[in-house]
Amino acid sequence: MVTERRGGRGKRWVVGLLLVLLTLAIATWAAFRLSPWPSVLLIRWTFDRGAAETSAALQKHLPASVSERRGLAYDPRDPEALLDVYYPPEGQRGAQRPTTVVWVHGGGFVSGRRDDVANYLHVLAARGFVVVNVDYRISPGATWPTPARQLNAALAYLQAHADELDIDATRIVLAGDSAGAQIAAEVANLTTSPVHARHMGIVPALKPTQLVGTLLFCGPYDAALVDWDSAFAGFMRTVLWSYFGEKDFMADPRVDTFSVLRHVTPSFPPSFISAGNADPLEPHSRALAASLEAQGVKVDALFFPDDYVDALPHEYQFNLDNEAGQHAMDRSVAFLQGLGRGADPRH
Known part of the structure; x- marks a missing residue:
């Protein structure tokens, strides 16, 4: 019993x-x-690990001669609205202030911070440029177009404090990687296209003549170009759901404005565009380059054949230990140097 x-x-x-x-x-x-939150937390954990490994691998490439100003508040109302400024060695500055490269970090709109790209941007600054590293709020906490508004606010801050920061606010290049490249392209377009600025509801901080170029790596520039039947689709569904605050984001009319390559004009600044051959977002970069060229915009595109000896993943440019990453850095520097002074680089 x-x-x-x-x-x-x-x-x-x-x-x-x-x-x-x-x-x-x-x-x-x-x-x-x-809710997108459970998937977002997994993405953040994965991306944070990858960013830490990438940053550590760049440690050996860090120059000793770059100076910096860190943690500058470009919007006192927002504790997350911070930026850093990296300066090239004194001997490389010349009689005039160098071109200012304003970089927006990636992270799929749901992760990332400016520290993730700091080592890479120190290397770029050592090649003769002032580089500004901008933080912004990520989703789901902040939705589209909050990062674009924040980048525009950062540009207003740089312009207002140009002398104090010893930068040239008349020669700015907007740059970014992954989600940051999309944000940079979006702000470049609203700066040079009054129609796009109205659609986004943002008054540009810069005049079009102040924006002399863009440097864009591995960005998503059109939601319609995502292969929604691929393994990558799950990731994109999560980040766009988070970014727009709508699960059925493709029915949201704002996605059309987000898809910046549909709205570029001949006034878009000269652009360097690149992505790796194994990057699921590579078709976006190729399409943006083609769209800009069709508008008569000067484009320096760096792409790799499908059978390139090493498959180059998303954000390949951060690997300065291989030939492709080094080549991307050299081509970026040559593009920036080629923008020149005086004449409008659009012509």
């Missing part, structure tokens, strides 16, 4: 455990279906 009671309690315990596990499974499934 005692054995039967114990056996009954054991069965009830197993059934109870199964019910708890089933409840947890249903709750987890519901959480992933009802």
